[in-house]
Amino acid sequence: MDAIFTSFEMLGTTLIVPMAILGMIWGIFGGALPGISPSITMALLLPFTYTMDPISALVLLTSTYVGAEYGGSIPAILIRTPGTNASAATMIDGYEMKKKGKAGEALGISLQASSIGNFIGIFCVILLTGPLSQLALAFRPTTYFALGILGLSVIVSVSEGTLFKGLLAALIGLIIATIGTDPVTGVGRFTYGNADLLTGVPIILVMVGLFAVGEILEQIATRSDGSVVTDRVTRLKWPTWAIQKKTAKANFIGSAIGVFCGIMPGAGGTVASFMAYAEARRFSRTPQEFGKGSTEGVAAPEAANNADAGVGLIPLLSFGIPASNSTAVLLGGFLIHGLIPGPVLFSKDPTLLYGMFSGLLVASLALIPAAFLTLSASIWLVNRPKPYLMAFIGALVFSGAYSINNSVFDLGLVLAAGVLGFGMRFFGMPMLPTILGLVLGYMIEANYRRSLVISGGDNSIFLEDPIAVAFLGFAALFLVGSIIREVRDRKKKNRDMGVAA
Amino acid sequence: MLDRKFAARAAFASVLTFGIAAALPAVAQDKIAYPHKVVTLVTHSSAGGGSDVFLRDMTGYLKKIIDADFVVENVSGGSGAKAMAHMAKQKPDGSVFYATTPTYIYTSHMSDLDANYTALEPLVNVFYDPEVVYTRADAPFKTLQDVITKAKSERSAWGAANPGSLERITLEKLKKLTGVNAAIVTSEGGGETMVNVLNGTLDIAIGELQELRSQLEGKQVRVLAVLGDSPLPQLPDVPTAKAGGIDLVVQKFRGLAGPKGLPDDVTKVWDEAIPRLLADPEYKAKYEAAGLVPAFMPHAEAVTFTTNFADEQKAILTEVGITKK
Amino acid sequence: MDRDLISGLIGFALALVYLFAAADIPTSALGDSVGAAGFPHMLGYTMAAVSALFVAYRLWMLRAGAPRAVPSDDVFAQPARAFASAAGTVAICALFILIFEPLGYLPAIALLILGLCLYQGVRLDLRLVAIAVGGSFALWLLFAQLLAVRMPAGIFGELI
Known part of the structure; x- marks a missing residue:
């Protein structure tokens, strides 16, 4: 508890508050641009932090980190383009809400969920860094493999009643994930001497291509049918009490899953947000609304990826191990000031840690006014006439894609993914399984094979890891449960159709 | 203490090579004239990564020695493959250099690239990044030999950061030298390897000293052996692997390279500048704290060193069967 | 023709192309028991199998008189x-x-x-x-x- 009081005391004495707000706005802005990842947004600030004192620098960087996670949901909801990897799950129902003219509400829910997720995440960091850090060490290759399988088991429930097509879509994602350097032997797979492919196909490029470019192609191709987006809402709407009550459970589920995934170095916000989406649906009173503009479907993934971002600081702060690209940049921010994060630093100089914590708390509050300031303009922008809107989304998407690696090849990849997305829309294939396969494929393969390397090819190594066994058990349970429900639904549907005919 | 902190901060201000050009007061020594006003230093690591921090630190001090401005450019992607392709297109006039590490040699060997390390000409070498073998603090092993003994009788798992890297091959070499059959587990980056060492999944791992700073400070890991010619000033009590009877020496170099055909007047400037850079007391304090060992090699030596290093690694890669030819 | 049927056939064709490309993956002496090509092969065969099953299932459904697969809010009417x-x-x-x-x-x-x-x-x-x-x-x-x-x-x- 002491930690919290010390944190509050520091607010008045240092530059924490202005830095938190500045970082927040910059983060939202960077996160909202597709292709500009949270880590790039933070890295851009690094040179400016050289001259600052350490606390200001760290608060600036961490609040940017928090802001970027939220910012990713803005284009996801408004133009069906995930700004960050983790916002792909928010996009599903967020964009559906937008199509129904409820963009303001969707943004409000995502804002509230982000704030809640942030708060819970940061409180976990402040109160539980010690005990949780021990848990972070319990994760072995076997555990990560099991976690990947658990993530994949969600596929059935996001396949929207088309199991075969969902499986095919997932396989497409898994196949794309095999392009690049082999995780165990280091040989190139499907790279054909191309330097751009050596490190694999960037997930964000595929997502932006599948969703944004696919959307542009579809919108332009179907211009005749007059289904113009009618959205006259021009400002963000804070969720009403009724909505808040409805999304409370989703917020809680999302935050819990986010905290859980955040502790594991390498699991990442994307896995957290998809798992949160699936779980919120499972426990929802109105699961049929998911995929059709459910408020809970927006809240759960947003709460999850923001909680994940906060808790993701634990491995860095307690062991000096960066769990993600963003925390690696943050580590750079520490090192620039000659500070090595880890247990010694914070017992030696606790004010630094408390300064950071209070900065994060201020940041999660500052999120709300910062969002109100920036969002009205964004909403106005996406309400321009469709032809201009499509052209500008195209220009924005290609600019963002180029800024990741400064590579024209990447632009080609985005366009190719767009063609794939168009094809999948035409055949009515769900795109989420593809994203899941893409996100989890490498994690599953690499850790499966690493486990076997350790055991010398003996599969029983997975049974020796109790956490892995639990994960695999859950995965099997989910899979069987979902299939039973799917079959039951289909029978019912067939019966209904028979009655109607 | 406060003064030193302030001095360090002032030094960081000078690292700001772009944006605000923090004009430094004229220093005692004369700056060496250089044919270009702006020199671009390319790195394959992204902003905040290992080579990037190395370059940005270095440029601040280099500015005081060479009469030019230095700009760091990140050409990330493809483990250096993209940076090499980028460099191959530049003019060899001394206006652009690439920050080298063994990674670019490895990437060249592992993949069939249009522009590989032979398109570049080493300029100078600056540092060695000492590689060490470490284990968790409460592990039963006290020496590298203990680990080998264990690996002889039962299955032992060893960790290295990337599948196709100097570290991985070094462990393969260690297996060959000692005749044990240990499992070598790779991961992306050092984070996962460290977790697996700490939780006991891996008996030992190999890594750069600077990656271990936090864990060493926190007494969570113990260094078993230094893979160099002599013990490190930062770890005077830790013996080299050689002293323990295992002839394993790794030279993870950090240097600069340019496009092929660098003119003599350019290479001469660097041959003169780098020893002065390494002698700068302020910089010395910093790089030693970061765990780097100065290893200056003038242009001529750097070229033969790199060629030999590349050939040697190629031979090892072929021997252990990673590359075909 | 039925859209689901076509997507199954395309999936099958893609699986074959992928398996063909996966045959070129170099082997390495450092390989583990699965190998660099192991996972791609598994994915390729699974994809071929799922596509084939899908095609068979659709054919069976069509023979049983199921309506053609067209989403209710089809924007691709033409x-x-x-x-x-x-x-x-x-x-x-x-x-x-x-x-x-x-x-x-x-x-x-x-x-x-x-x-x-x-x-x-x-x-x-x-x-x-x-x-x-x-x-x-x-x-x-x-x-x-x-x-x-x-x-x-x-x-x-x-x-x-």
Whole structure:
């Protein structure tokens, strides 16, 4: 508890508050641009932090980190383009809400969920860094493999009643994930001497291509049918009490899953947000609304990826191990000031840690006014006439894609993914399984094979890891449960159709 | 203490090579004239990564020695493959250099690239990044030999950061030298390897000293052996692997390279500048704290060193069967 | 023809192409028991099997008299026209990618905006040109100046 009081005391004495707000706005802005990842947004600030004192620098960087996670949901909801990897799950129902003219509400829910997720995440960091850090060490290759399988088991429930097509879509994602350097032997797979492919196909490029470019192609191709987006809402709407009550459970589920995934170095916000989406649906009173503009479907993934971002600081702060690209940049921010994060630093100089914590708390509050300031303009922008809107989304998407690696090849990849997305829309294939396969494929393969390397090819190594066994058990349970429900639904549907005919 | 902190901060201000050009007061020594006003230093690591921090630190001090401005450019992607392709297109006039590490040699060997390390000409070498073998603090092993003994009788798992890297091959070499059959587990980056060492999944791992700073400070890991010619000033009590009877020496170099055909007047400037850079007391304090060992090699030596290093690694890669030819 | 049936067949064809490509994965003496090609092979065979099952299932359903698979809110009522239109958009984007580096960021983005607008039937007038040029300049300020992304300078060369 002491930690919290010390944190509050520091607010008045240092530059924490202005830095938190500045970082927040910059983060939202960077996160909202597709292709500009949270880590790039933070890295851009690094040179400016050289001259600052350490606390200001760290608060600036961490609040940017928090802001970027939220910012990713803005284009996801408004133009069906995930700004960050983790916002792909928010996009599903967020964009559906937008199509129904409820963009303001969707943004409000995502804002509230982000704030809640942030708060819970940061409180976990402040109160539980010690005990949780021990848990972070319990994760072995076997555990990560099991976690990947658990993530994949969600596929059935996001396949929207088309199991075969969902499986095919997932396989497409898994196949794309095999392009690049082999995780165990280091040989190139499907790279054909191309330097751009050596490190694999960037997930964000595929997502932006599948969703944004696919959307542009579809919108332009179907211009005749007059289904113009009618959205006259021009400002963000804070969720009403009724909505808040409805999304409370989703917020809680999302935050819990986010905290859980955040502790594991390498699991990442994307896995957290998809798992949160699936779980919120499972426990929802109105699961049929998911995929059709459910408020809970927006809240759960947003709460999850923001909680994940906060808790993701634990491995860095307690062991000096960066769990993600963003925390690696943050580590750079520490090192620039000659500070090595880890247990010694914070017992030696606790004010630094408390300064950071209070900065994060201020940041999660500052999120709300910062969002109100920036969002009205964004909403106005996406309400321009469709032809201009499509052209500008195209220009924005290609600019963002180029800024990741400064590579024209990447632009080609985005366009190719767009063609794939168009094809999948035409055949009515769900795109989420593809994203899941893409996100989890490498994690599953690499850790499966690493486990076997350790055991010398003996599969029983997975049974020796109790956490892995639990994960695999859950995965099997989910899979069987979902299939039973799917079959039951289909029978019912067939019966209904028979009655109607 | 406060003064030193302030001095360090002032030094960081000078690292700001772009944006605000923090004009430094004229220093005692004369700056060496250089044919270009702006020199671009390319790195394959992204902003905040290992080579990037190395370059940005270095440029601040280099500015005081060479009469030019230095700009760091990140050409990330493809483990250096993209940076090499980028460099191959530049003019060899001394206006652009690439920050080298063994990674670019490895990437060249592992993949069939249009522009590989032979398109570049080493300029100078600056540092060695000492590689060490470490284990968790409460592990039963006290020496590298203990680990080998264990690996002889039962299955032992060893960790290295990337599948196709100097570290991985070094462990393969260690297996060959000692005749044990240990499992070598790779991961992306050092984070996962460290977790697996700490939780006991891996008996030992190999890594750069600077990656271990936090864990060493926190007494969570113990260094078993230094893979160099002599013990490190930062770890005077830790013996080299050689002293323990295992002839394993790794030279993870950090240097600069340019496009092929660098003119003599350019290479001469660097041959003169780098020893002065390494002698700068302020910089010395910093790089030693970061765990780097100065290893200056003038242009001529750097070229033969790199060629030999590349050939040697190629031979090892072929021997252990990673590359075909 | 039934759309689901076609997607199953395409999936099968893709699986074969992938398996064919996976045969070229080099083997390494450092390989584990699964090997670099192990996972791709498994995925390829699974994809072939799932596609084949899907095709069989659809054929069986169609014979049993199930309605053709058409989503209720089908926006692709005229597939041929939709494909032709999408091909045009793809061509514009591909052209943009070709000119992006030689021409430079500002002109290429302005032409992309102009091209996509014209293709969607916006009348070519001064206003549209101003929007395209202004838009590309705004995006350039955002990415190249504010975010310091190294965008190709192209024909403007050293000017920017």
